[in-house]
Amino acid sequence: MRTRQTRSIPIYACLAVLVGTSSGAGAPLYASDAAASGQSLYITHCSACHQINGEGLPGVAPPLKGSGVVNKDDPSKHIHAVLDGMSGGTAGGVVYPGAMPPFAGVLSDAEIADIIDFERSSWGNHGKPVTSAQVTAAHSGAN
Numbered sequence: 001m002r003t004r005q006t007r008s009i010p011i012y013a014c015l016a017v018l019v020g021t022s023s024g025a026g027a028p029l030y031a032s033d034a035a036a037s038g039q040s041l042y043i044t045h046c047s048a049c050h051q052i053n054g055e056g057l058p059g060v061a062p063p064l065k066g067s068g069v070v071n072k073d074d075p076s077k078h079i080h081a082v083l084d085g086m087s088g089g090t091a092g093g094v095v096y097p098g099a100m101p102p103f104a105g106v107l108s109d110a111e112i113a114d115i116i117d118f119e120r121s122s123w124g125n126h127g128k129p130v131t132s133a134q135v136t137a138a139h140s141g142a143n
């Protein structure tokens with residue numbers, strides 16, 4: 001008796017659609033590797049809550065598009081939100097019942113800098129870029 005081989009193709013097809021959609025949905029194309037890696041790290045680690053389009057999910061996670069923290073010249077709050085996580089705060093005047101998980105120890109300082117730069121330059125945001133050294137300084141408690 002012949003058994004049919006389990007087909008895993010549909011799963012890959014879905015992934016391809018997901019990735020295809022994310023870059024086809026108006027996300028900027030980058031010349032630099034750092035920005036491209038920031039985008040793919042964002043999709044992997046942040047988009048489930050903050051969404052691919054950066055608009056967040058009401059009741060779950062705030063929008064990063066137009067966020068004061070993301071567009072502020074001084075990036076310390078942005079860096080610390082990602083390194084240390086946040087809970088019980090307000091974002092854009094709204095209280096979110098869930099917590100923002102900490103990413104220190106999950107991602108390297110350089111990866112966090114890449115994600116932050118992606119957020120600061122996407123969806124119409126215009127925050128000053130950060131360096132990996134700034135993330136490392138915040139990580140070690142220097143600011």
Ligand code: HEC
Pocket residue numbers: 042045046047048049050060061062063064067068069070078081082086087088089090091092095096097098099100101103115116119
């Ligand atoms: C489990 C859902 C979840 C994931 C995953 C997540 N966040 Fe958040 N994030 C939140 C919540 C909830 C808040 C608001 C917390 C609060 O106000 O206390 C938040 C807040 C933020 C803020 C502050 C926004 C503001 O305007 O104050 C930034 C910046 C941020 N997240 C970036 C990220 C980045 C970068 C990643 C991926 C590395 C990420 N988040 C992953 C849920 C999430």
